[in-house]
Amino acid sequence: MDWREEGLLISVRPQGETSVIIEVFTRDRGRYAGLVRGGISRKIAPHLQPGTQLDLSWRARLEDQLGHFTIEPLASRAAILSDRLGLMGLNAVCAMLRFTLADRDPHPLLYTRTQTLLDQIAAGRDWPPAYLLWEMALLEELGFGLDLARCAVTGARDDLAYVSPRTGRAVSRTAAGDWAARLLPLPAALMGQSAATPAEISDGLRTTGHFLDSRIAAERGRPLPEARHRLVEALARRTAP
Numbered sequence: 001m002d003w004r005e006e007g008l009l010i011s012v013r014p015q016g017e018t019s020v021i022i023e024v025f026t027r028d029r030g031r032y033a034g035l036v037r038g039g040i041s042r043k044i045a046p047h048l049q050p051g052t053q054l055d056l057s058w059r060a061r062l063e064d065q066l067g068h069f070t071i072e073p074l075a076s077r078a079a080i081l082s083d084r085l086g087l088m089g090l091n092a093v094c095a096m097l098r099f100t101l102a103d104r105d106p107h108p109l110l111y112t113r114t115q116t117l118l119d120q121i122a123a124g125r126d127w128p129p130a131y132l133l134w135e136m137a138l139l140e141e142l143g144f145g146l147d148l149a150r151c152a153v154t155g156a157r158d159d160l161a162y163v164s165p166r167t168g169r170a171v172s173r174t175a176a177g178d179w180a181a182r183l184l185p186l187p188a189a190l191m192g193q194s195a196a197t198p199a200e201i202s203d204g205l206r207t208t209g210h211f212l213d214s215r216i217a218a219e220r221g222r223p224l225p226e227a228r229h230r231l232v233e234a235l236a237r238r239t240a241p
Contacts, residue, residue, distance in 0.1 A: 001062060002057065002060075003029065004058075006055055007054055009048065011094060014033060019036060021036075023099050024069075025058060030100075032130065035069065036069050049078070049081070051080055051122075052076050055071065066195060079082075080118075088234055089193075096212075113137050129192075129196035133190075135205070142215075147168060149170070151170055151175050154175050156174075164184075168211060190207060190208075191205075201235055202239055
């Protein structure tokens with residue numbers, strides 16, 4: 001069995017004295033693992049940094065085996081490594097892909113969005129709003145998309161301000177009434193409708209985090225990755241006066 005495809009490197013771990021096992025995220029084959037012989041060598045190791053775009057050739061005797069990768073670098077995104085917040089963003093993306101995606105299950109739309117997000121981070125653009133929308137896309141891909149088109153109570157499309165933590169549906173400010181304190185925030189940035197302030201991004205991540213935790217982490221029986229928590233905390237600090 002063999003295939004060749006472009007992919008995003010999301011993790012590297014040592015295997016034996018000279019090799020490494022890498023995990024990649026590809027458009028048509030999803031999250032895939034394989035052995036890279038000589039992966040700790042001076043020739044190969046510099047190209048095996050999370051976030052690197054790779055040309056991958058995978059080969060195994062049987063399809064369900066670990067298999068071996070031959071890699072060629074396409075884009076390094078090395079600029080992320082010199083930016084503390086950008087590196088947190090990269091680590092959170094890679095950790096969330098590893099945590100949420102089933103092995104060898106393709107998600108082509110999410111793959112494209114992930115590439116775009118990492119390119120934004122590498123370019124030093126204002127990427128936190130894009131990360132927030134990426135988490136929304138991740139929920140959608142996993143079958144837990146939020147319904148933010150209209151109020152779950154009145155059907156109105158205006159003045160949507162909250163999300164039900166139980167159903168994931170939007171609730172208007174008027175309909176929320178005395179229940180507002182029990183609902184999750186729905187900033188306009190969560191729907192991509194406005195330029196996002198740091199406070200809106202933090203509010204949005206609180207909402208996406210609730211559903212990632214209650215519907216995905218709970219199913220897996222373990223907490224969300226620490227890399228995401230570190231990013232959320234770092235972004236929250238930007239809202240401090």
